[in-house]
Amino acid sequence: MLKTLRKSFVFGAFTLLGIAGLFAKELTLHSVRPGYSKGSKTDVISLYVFFETPVVIPAAAVNFHCGDQKTSNPWHIVLYDxxxxxxxxxxxxxxxxxxQDTFASDGLVTLSLARAVSDYSRIEVTYSGGNAPSATLKKGVKNTTPIFQATHSRDGADVYISGAVTPAVGAGPSYAIDxxxxxxxxxxxENAxxxxxSVKTDDRPTADPNSFTWSVGYKRTGHRHFTAQWxxxxxxxxKRANAMNYVSAPKLLVTADHLFKSRRGSGENTYLVPRVLVGIDVVLGLEFxxxxxxxxxxxNRAPNQGYxxxxxxxxxxxxxxAIPHALWLKxxxxxxxxxxxxxxxxxxxxxTxxxxxxxxxxxxSNARHYLLDDLQFMFTDFAGFEIKHQYGSLPPTFTFVNHKVSIGLVVQFKQGRVHD
Known part of the structure; x- marks a missing residue:
């Protein structure tokens, strides 16, 4: 098992670190959404501005009169009547x-106006830092909070759909869904x-892996690095419902990550752009x-009664x-x-x-191991293709998967934050 882990780690590390020197794009504002005064559908009293994620600058760099921060105003607004x-x-x-805790991942800045505005054809919003990105709100064009947001892995996705093909020697390929x-x-x-x-199976009678699950639970997110969930x-x-478990699963997630940045520009126009995101999540849990x-x-049990x-x-x-904007990929x-x-x-x-x-x-009662290596090449924020390696077994039947490699398409994203 340790030998398998070492091989997987070395393969993945050398594949990606070999292209880690590529630089990311500059700061980008990709949308502006209006917030209306209470009881009105025309009087704009706030603007929800979204940076492209991940955002490398801290929240303090975009804040103005937020709490005790009496910083200078880094924002410019031009209204066209x-x-x-x-x-x-x-x-x-x-x-x-x-x-601060969510700015890097959701990119949201809320601009509150002292007086509502309504008579406009468009509003241009510019952030004065970095490369001075800007975005425009046009009247009559519906600007909404992004329903979907990009994510860098299956674990971070709320929706993950992967269809893959596995080559075989002396037989036809198998097709799998994960x-x-x-x-x-x-x-x-902080409660949810x-x-x-989840579904992990393929088209063969003796599918491996062969696991379907569903659950309802509670999550507490009071700290950036710790999450409790049950x-x-x-x-x-x-897939044939021949084996069936009722399960309850409490767990504690501990996460650590770091975003490496590159410096662009010169003098007063120096700013940082994202280069490589690395991280690790550790989970301690029970299933009963x-x-x-x-x-x-x-x-001593009736057939199909279970144990x-x-x-x-x-x-x-x-x-x-994760390497954003590497080569010609997202x-x-x-x-x-x-x-x-x-x-x-x-x-x-x-x-098997x-x-x-x-x-x-x-x-x-032997321990059951499961290892997944996943290399994704994303064409857009939400879609791409991936090369996947699996080893081990999953409940409820724990059908053993012996070094299965597959290639296929992937779609993944997470729920966006909605602000009314």
Missing amino acids: TTGKPQILDGNIAKACAI SSLKYTLRQWG LLSSG NFAGMELD GDNLKNQYSIA GAFLRGVPSATAYL SINWTTAYTARIPATDEIFLE RLGTKSPVPMLT
């Missing part, structure tokens, strides 16, 4: 605020009620529940590296994720390495 006559509104900016969905049902402050589901109700099953159904007969309660320790770690992303499931009692395990036509069922 219906006749095209310009009017400078810098003095009408009461404050500009970005949230997808996951997370949706926030309700959010209040969420649902999720998927309190969920199911694990295979009941094996409700199993296609394999267990001693009862189970408990697993589930430590995992994910390392990732980004190149590399992820290596390792998960160990350590059963406290015997659970089913389908062994014995040369038999069908997997051989075993009932053991």
Whole structure:
């Protein structure tokens, strides 16, 4: 197992670090959305400005009169009335605020106006730092908060859809789907009620991996580097529902990342641009529940009755590296994720390495490992192709995957923040 991990890490590291010297694009404002006065649909009292992410400058660099920060105003607003006559509104900016913990990922700055404006054909907003990016709000053109946002990995995506083909020697290729969905049902402050589901299977009768899951849970996000989550109700099953588990899973996520930056410009026009994002996520978790159904007969139990309660320790770690605007691509992303499931009692395990036509069922309490290497070449924020390597097994049947390599298309994104 350690040998496999070393090979995967070295392969991924050398592939991506070899092109890590490419520089990113400059600062960009990609949209402006109006915020209206209470009870009005025409009087603009605030402007929601979005930087292209990830944002390398700190929130303090874009803030103005936000809390105790009495900085100089880095924002410029020019309003053009219906006749095209310009009017400078810098003095009408009461404050500009970005949230430090989320600014790098969502790029949102809220400009609050001292007086509402309504008689305009367009409003131009410019940030004076860096390369002075600007964006325009046009009246009659609906500007909305981005519904979807880019993400650098499957773990960070709320929607992940991957269709892949796996070449085979002496046989036709197999076609696989690997997808996951997370949706926030309700959010209040730092608390969220969420649902999720995932599918990992292929078109063969003896699919590997062969895992379907769904869950409903609670998440607490009170700190940038720590997240507590409990998927309190969920199911694990295979594609024919021959094995089925009820499962509850509390976990603690600890994350650390660093964005390397490059300096551009000279003198007073010097600014930073993103170059390489690296990070690691470590999860300490448990999975417990009941094996409700199993296609394999267990001693002293009726057929398909299952083997009862189970408990697993589930430590995992994910390392990732993202290079924005590399070559002609939007980004190149590399992820290596390792998960160990350590059963406290015997659970089913389908062994595929014995040369038999069908997997051989075993009932053991041995640790079950799963390793995923994923190299993505993203054409846009949301779509690209990927090369994926898998090794190990997943619940509920733990069908063993022996170094499976696949190539396919991927679509991934996360929910955008909505501001009313």
